Amino acid sequence: MKLKSLLMGATMLACMGPAALAETITIATVNNGDMIRMQGLTDDFTAKTGIDVEWVTLEENVLRQRVTTDISTKGGQFDIMTIGMYETPIWAKNDWLVALNDLPDSYDVNDILPAMRGGLSVDGTLYAAPFYGESSMIMYRTDLMEKAGLTMPDAPTWDFVADAARKMTDKGNEIYGVCLRGKAGWGENMAFLTAMSNSFGARWFDMDWNAQFDSDAWKKTLTFYLDLMNDAGPPGAANNGFNENLALFQQGKCGMWIDATVAASFVTNPKDSTVADKVGFALAPDAGLGKRGNWLWAWALAIPAGTQKEESAKKFIEWATSKDYLALVASKEGWANVPPGSRTSLYENPEYQKVPFAKMTLESINSADPTNPTVDPVPYIGVQFVAIPEFAGIATQVGQEFSAALAGQQTAEQALEKAQALTNEEMEAAGYK
Amino acid sequence: MARAVSTRKKTFYTIAAWAVGLIIFFPILWIFLTSFKTEAEAISDPPSFLFFDWTTENYGVVQERSNYVRFLWNSVILSLGSTVIGLIVAVPAAWAMAFVPGKRTKDVLMWMLSTKMLPAVGVLYPIVLIARYFGIYDSYLLLITVLMLINLPIIVWMLYTYFKEIPVDILEAARMDGATLRDEIIHVLTPMAIPGIASTLLLNVILAWNEAFWTLNLTTVNAAPLTAFIASYSSPEGLFYAKLSAASTMAIAPILILGWFSQKQLVRGLTFGAVK
Numbered sequence: 001m002k003l004k005s006l007l008m009g010a011t012m013l014a015c016m017g018p019a020a021l022a023e024t025i026t027i028a029t030v031n032n033g034d035m036i037r038m039q040g041l042t043d044d045f046t047a048k049t050g051i052d053v054e055w056v057t058l059e060e061n062v063l064r065q066r067v068t069t070d071i072s073t074k075g076g077q078f079d080i081m082t083i084g085m086y087e088t089p090i091w092a093k094n095d096w097l098v099a100l101n102d103l104p105d106s107y108d109v110n111d112i113l114p115a116m117r118g119g120l121s122v123d124g125t126l127y128a129a130p131f132y133g134e135s136s137m138i139m140y141r142t143d144l145m146e147k148a149g150l151t152m153p154d155a156p157t158w159d160f161v162a163d164a165a166r167k168m169t170d171k172g173n174e175i176y177g178v179c180l181r182g183k184a185g186w187g188e189n190m191a192f193l194t195a196m197s198n199s200f201g202a203r204w205f206d207m208d209w210n211a212q213f214d215s216d217a218w219k220k221t222l223t224f225y226l227d228l229m230n231d232a233g234p235p236g237a238a239n240n241g242f243n244e245n246l247a248l249f250q251q252g253k254c255g256m257w258i259d260a261t262v263a264a265s266f267v268t269n270p271k272d273s274t275v276a277d278k279v280g281f282a283l284a285p286d287a288g289l290g291k292r293g294n295w296l297w298a299w300a301l302a303i304p305a306g307t308q309k310e311e312s313a314k315k316f317i318e319w320a321t322s323k324d325y326l327a328l329v330a331s332k333e334g335w336a337n338v339p340p341g342s343r344t345s346l347y348e349n350p351e352y353q354k355v356p357f358a359k360m361t362l363e364s365i366n367s368a369d370p371t372n373p374t375v376d377p378v379p380y381i382g383v384q385f386v387a388i389p390e391f392a393g394i395a396t397q398v399g400q401e402f403s404a405a406l407a408g409q410q411t412a413e414q415a416l417e418k419a420q421a422l423t424n425e426e427m428e429a430a431g432y433k
Numbered sequence: 434m435a436r437a438v439s440t441r442k443k444t445f446y447t448i449a450a451w452a453v454g455l456i457i458f459f460p461i462l463w464i465f466l467t468s469f470k471t472e473a474e475a476i477s478d479p480p481s482f483l484f485f486d487w488t489t490e491n492y493g494v495v496q497e498r499s500n501y502v503r504f505l506w507n508s509v510i511l512s513l514g515s516t517v518i519g520l521i522v523a524v525p526a527a528w529a530m531a532f533v534p535g536k537r538t539k540d541v542l543m544w545m546l547s548t549k550m551l552p553a554v555g556v557l558y559p560i561v562l563i564a565r566y567f568g569i570y571d572s573y574l575l576l577i578t579v580l581m582l583i584n585l586p587i588i589v590w591m592l593y594t595y596f597k598e599i600p601v602d603i604l605e606a607a608r609m610d611g612a613t614l615r616d617e618i619i620h621v622l623t624p625m626a627i628p629g630i631a632s633t634l635l636l637n638v639i640l641a642w643n644e645a646f647w648t649l650n651l652t653t654v655n656a657a658p659l660t661a662f663i664a665s666y667s668s669p670e671g672l673f674y675a676k677l678s679a680a681s682t683m684a685i686a687p688i689l690i691l692g693w694f695s696q697k698q699l700v701r702g703l704t705f706g707a708v709k
Contacts, residue, residue, distance in 0.1 A: 026653060026654060030668065030669055031665060031666055031667060031668040031669075031671070031673065032668055032669060032670045032671050033668075033670070033671045036498070039498070054654050056653055056654060056657075056661075056665075057664075057665035057666075058649070058661075058664055058665065059664045059665075059667040060667075060669040062649055062650075062664055065650070066649070066650060069557065069558070069561055069650065070561075073558065073561050073562055073565060074565075075561060075565055075570060076565075077570060077571065077653045078653070187669075242669070242670055243668070243669075243670075243671070243672055246671075246672055247476040247478075247672060250473070250476070250672075251476070251477065251478055253478075260670065262670055263670075266671070266672075271473070272472055272473045272672070273473075274473075
């Protein structure tokens with residue numbers, strides 16, 4: 001009898017134990033530098049709130065698959081997930097995300113950059129808070145530009161960029177005028193090419209969801225890109241994505257690189273980059289049509305609808321995307337390492353204005369308009385993507401055609417023809433037409 | 434009369450075998466070397482082979498950021514657990530098919546193998562929903578069951594081929610001497626089949642260790658094995674190849690060492706049924 005009550009007491013104690021302990025939230029994320037820094041600073045959050053954090057870091061495509069599975073089956077494995085600007089509006093419309101509409105005044109939601117806030121909201125309600133935001137811009141080698149006898153304007157045209165790229169190219173010394181993405185994928189070459197096509201006045205769909213790859217504007221875009229890459233691009237460019245081009249640029253092999261603004265802090269970091277002190281920045285080029293070829297993206301934190309720990313999750317998001325967090329990173333790692341592109345106040349901070357790429361990053365972000373991405377009107381939202389669930393699949397197939405054209409396996413016309421056919425076919429199957 | 438193999442021929446074959454072996458092993462060697470480079474060195478072009486400043490910095494960073502031991506322990510439990518349970522199911526099954534074949538035994542064997550031809554992702558949602566229903570998502574129970582089931586056809590097939598090689602007369606002789614079915618399997622069949630069972634066990638531990646679809650999709654924290662550990666070092670925006678290599682080296686080292694010590698059984702396991 002005594003033993004029994006003792007056992008019961010022990011069991012009760014054991015059951016009470018975890019309840020008295022801190023709550024633990026699970027966060028799914030990717031292995032980007034800013035996220036790694038955030039993981040290192042989690043202790044600050046735990047000290048302030050008593051909430052423990054368990055990180056699950058996944059490869060980007062695995063993350064998307066995991067998160068989609070989990071969220072659509074309401075699996076409840078994650079309390080916070082790192083998602084992008086493409087997923088946010090689609091998932092919010094499916095009621096998969098918890099609305100972030102009751103953030104406290106101290107959070108100052110109006111401080112979030114308007115472009116970011118717009119891209120992460122549906123009907124004016126915020127569904128994901130930007131952890132860091134990016135656009136794309138030109139990063140160029142000031143020394144090579146000078147050697148070519150040219151001066152990069154702040155807002156160059158495609159013709160200037162193409163001319164400069166050809167002049168900077170010195171294949172004998174393995175210097176290539178321009179490094180652009182060629183690796184197939186909706187988030188790889190198609191992110192770049194879709195943004196570029198906007199500046200040439202092209203669009204994915206007309207107002208009735210008809211594919212537009214048979215337009216002159218797309219033909220101009222793709223031909224211009226292929227000619228430029230053949231004349232002034234690195235060999236094997238059809239396999240180059242963000243990381244490959246980053247490596248080339250850091251090795252001093254690219255004259256110009258048009259890619260994510262977040263790369264600016266990598267290429268100017270003397271620890272990894274051999275050209276850290278010779279990098280200049282300019283806005284992505286235009287073709288005189290009033291639109292620039294830059295994109296808009298955010299890595300954002302969102303709460304899936306299935307979570308049991310919504311309150312704690314909200315507290316974490318408030319912490320990780322707050323002004324205080326930016327100041328915390330600055331105090332530990334310097335202003336250049338603060339997650340960029342999320343808050344207006346960051347760009348008003350005189351300390352941050354000293355960072356060489358701050359101004360150009362902000363201007364690039366501000367010049368992208370997801371609701372009005374190209375010259376003609378479109379039925380979709382998104383600069384370098386079309387915010388419909390079918391886009392990732394379609395654009396990856398189109399990306400393969402364009403990548404094959406860059407590899408010399410087919411002509412621009414053939415690639416566009418195939419892209420046109422497959423896009424229309426998929427859209428018809430999905431019931432848009 | 435023994436066939437005379439000329440020294441020249443022998444030398445040629447030895448060199449050719451070593452060359453093929455080295456080519457196949459090269460990516461692993463490269464991962465190992467890269468794990469001792471700095472991130473800048475890791476992407477340098479032309480790549481440096483042996484003459485660079487060796488650093489163990491990456492291992493330090495990986496050790497600091499991830500709980501390696503937890504991932505390792507999970508890998509050990511999942512691969513051993515699924516293989517042992519698989520063997521317990523498969524030995525009687527293979528025994529029945531090898532020694533008391535029915536009319537449809539061949540068809541059953543083929544049917545079992547055909548389940549391997551279904552793309553895994555096709556049953557992802559059903560399995561996720563079942564796991565959620567029973568509340569066993571991210572648990573050893575779920576992962577061991579799933580890994581056991583996907584490897585079961587291979588285990589049964591391997592054991593079946595080994596058992597087929599054992600002369601049925603020996604079993605009959607045991608039966609004549611009055612051995613029960615239980616005695617027959619435990620005292621007669623199993624000792625003779627030990628080499629076969631051992632190579633099946635080894636091969637399946639390796640298959641389960643390397644399995645990267647289910648282990649990534651059905652785990653979060655508690656049951657996440659080394660595949661999840663490697664995946665966490667891949668970066669969409671950032672060059673972390675040296676750290677990724679360090680993580681990969683740490684993940685494959687245990688299984689590589691196990692493979693090294695059990696080469697003989699493995700070769701037999703991998704080439705089963707190849708030469709008859």
